[in-house]
Amino acid sequence: MLKILSFKKIILGVFVLLSIGSGFLLPNLKFSFDFSQFFPTGDDDLLFYEEFIKDFSTDDNFLLVAVENEGGIFDKEFLENFSKFTLAAKSLPYVTEANSLTNLSYPLKTSFGYTKLPVLHIDDKTHYTADWEKIQEDNFFIGSFIDENANSLVVFLETDDNLDYQQSIALLNATRKLLSEYNFSSNHLMGRTSFYEALVQMQKRELTVTSIVSLILVLIVLYIIYKRTAIVFITLISIFVALLIFLGTLSLLGKELSALAAFYPILMLIVGTSDVIHILDNFLEKIKVGVVRQTAIVQSLKEVGLSTLLTSVTTAIGFLSLLFSKLVGIRDFGVNSAIGVLIAYITVVFFTSSLVLIFKNSTLLPKKSKSTFWQKHLLKMNAFTIAQPKSIVSVSIIFTVVCVYGLSLVNTNYTFKTSLPNNSKIAEDFAFFQNEYSGFRTIELAVKTKQGYKITDFAVAQEIEKVNQLLQETENVDNIRSVNSIFKALNKANHLNKTAYFVLPDTQDEFDIYKKDASRYARQQLDKFTDSSKTKARIIANVLDIGTDSLVKTYDKIDAFVATHIDTSIVNFRVTGKGMLMDKNASYIQASLFQGLLMGLLLVGIIMAFLFKNIKLVIISLIPNMVPLLFAGALLGFLNIPLDAPVSIVFAIVFGIAVDDTIHFLGKYKIAISKGLTKERALETTFLETGRALIITTLLLFFGFMTLLFSIHNPSLIIGLLISATLFTALLLDLLLLPVLIRKFM
Secondary structure (H helix, E strand, O other), X not given: OHHHHOOHHHHHHHHHHHHHHHHHHHHHOEXXXXXXXXXXXXXXXXXXXXXXXXXXXXXXXXXXXXXEOOOOOOOHHHHHXXXXXXXXXXXXXXXXXXXXXXXXXXXXXXXXXXXXXXXXXXXXXXXXXXXXXXXXXXXXXXXXXXOOOOOEEEEEEEEOOOOOHHHHHHHHHHHHHHHHHOOOOOEXXXXXXXXXXXXXXXXXXXXXXXXXXXXXXXXXXXXXXXXXHHHHHHHHHHHHHHHHHHHHHHHHOOOEEOHXXXXXXXXXXXXXXXXHHHHHHHHHHHHHOOOOHHHHHHHHHHHOHHHHHHHHHHHHHHHHHHHHOOEHHHHHHHHHHHHHHHHHHHHHHXXXXXXXXXXXXXXXXXXXXXXXXXXXXXXXXXXXXXXXXHHHHHHHHHHHHHHHHHHOOOOOOOOHHHHOEOOOHHHHHXXXXXXXXXXXXXXXXXXXXXXXXXXXXHHHHHHHHHHHHHHHHOOOEEEEEOHHHHHHHHHHHOOOXXXXXXXXXXXXXXXXXXXXXXXXXXHHHHHHHEOOOOOEEEEEEEEOXXXXXXXXXXXXXXXXXXXXXXXXXXXXXXXXXXHHHHHHHHHHHHHHHHHHHHHHHHHHHHHHHHHHOOHHHHHHHHHHHXXXXXXXXXXXXXXXXXXXXXXXXXXXXHHHHHHHHHHHHHHHHHHHHHOOOOHHHHHHHHHHHHHHHHHHXXXXXXXXXXXXXXXXXXXXXXXXXXXXXXXXXXXXXXXXHHHHHHHHHO
């Protein structure tokens, strides 16, 4: 190591070049938000869905455009403009179809064949009252194309499947330009494209804000503690270089930054700062007593470097425990974070250790004489652990029991709206469609016939209608569309457009007539709901954002109904769609979370066994790190915060970082014991030489994650609060419970 540090200028030059190269790669960073990142990979329902959409379009290939009109929509000028807007919207990029009440009509059977009756007689104001009464009577369009108070209308834009970010932006920009041309200032957009735009913008904002706020915070805390500009500069430039190289690496690897990318700057900052402080603290103590600087840094790397390496490895293992998740987005976050942790360690060991040798001792050491503040209070804390071991253990046990109870209260009733940026246009639009319409989310059922039956057979249609009725009667579900809608519309058309006849015909013969009419006059509509072989079909409905647990109950209700009320010998139904796959995450998050953490604990236990070569010490070391995990879960339970995909990363972060303090504490204790000190003297030395660094790094961690309070993303804000609270708890356990356990069992 001494030989390596003798080439400090070369090392610094290499890192400068790496930083410059990374800077050039930053513009190539990819931001994305793809719902498929949070689908459970390898799941049977996902495999089924991927096959299903080969015959049908995806269930999110739409953009809803709602326009409000003060005083109501039944204004001739407004309706004429809205009709022109609907027609013009068909020419928007990536739009395949545009429908609104201004171009929809009722079919009507006459003696000359089928004709069409407009839903709205736009040119004749005398029909407006009758049109509205008919809309209310039928109740087909309320909640989908018009709100129940007739204050707004919706254009349903059907788009190409799976538009990427650039295509989404092109569509949204063109749509907004068109809205502006028609002076529709009071408008709301809702669809996959609008979510894509809003969440990518949020990622960029979060990445910038968290980086700046975290850097400022660390600067302030470091200056208050060390009161030396040089120390602050060394730390910040080290973290900046590590972060730059990390982001450059992600860009080089072609990694896409998801909604969790906002955590990367904070993770790099706090993990890297922790490494810097542990090494610098040890280095400063040595040069204070006159050790030559080159020798001091080598000794510090030997004494603290191994512990720092192990803490980096354990932190990386904590993140890699996310590999057990079935969600691609979570796995990618775990891998990327582990890469970042190791880059931070390499940067600190080589770059920081070389950089510190450039500065003179006078610029690193405080001007004032040595303060007794830390020594006095750390010795008091050690004395407290000696005087009150039973109280510490009792409180710890009670605290653990309370945490276990809180953990039992955890739910997974996640709502989609919580992922939206606070006080944003997308959140406002989402609330509008949630309150005034039947929501943005969809629920989809795949229908498959058996024994040679076709979707257009009367017997199959009757079974489909049973499911349609179930959905109609299910709370929070509305706007049900299926192949039966066509047959029922034709039945209604053959009975003077009377609402009471919007039902399946009573007889096979009558149904067969409508089936022929449908294939002749409504082939395009049939193709939307059936495949070419007429053995598969889809049922689509809108569902409000009522929470994952509630929606899973709805899916279970449908499955139970199919099993008990449907003739599954001729046709079967299966809930599918992107929404269901997202909701199914709940059943995997907890299982993969505990599986990953148990594997992480095992690996950390092996590392600690290698480090300490004492099974008792390994067991003792794991106890203070299990309780913070329970505390994190308890907070979720007591605060009624749903456990969703983003929040689940809390446990990996807490586990990966909390164990660091334990390793540093036990590492210093082992060194003290190896020097022949008694147990009590070794613990006292550990408190004096490591306690300060543990407290400082935890404060930085605490306030570092508290910067997420500046987030406009609710999951990020919650994660910041949870991690800050649990890491502070981990510090208390390491400084209070760990010494008691060492005295008792070692």
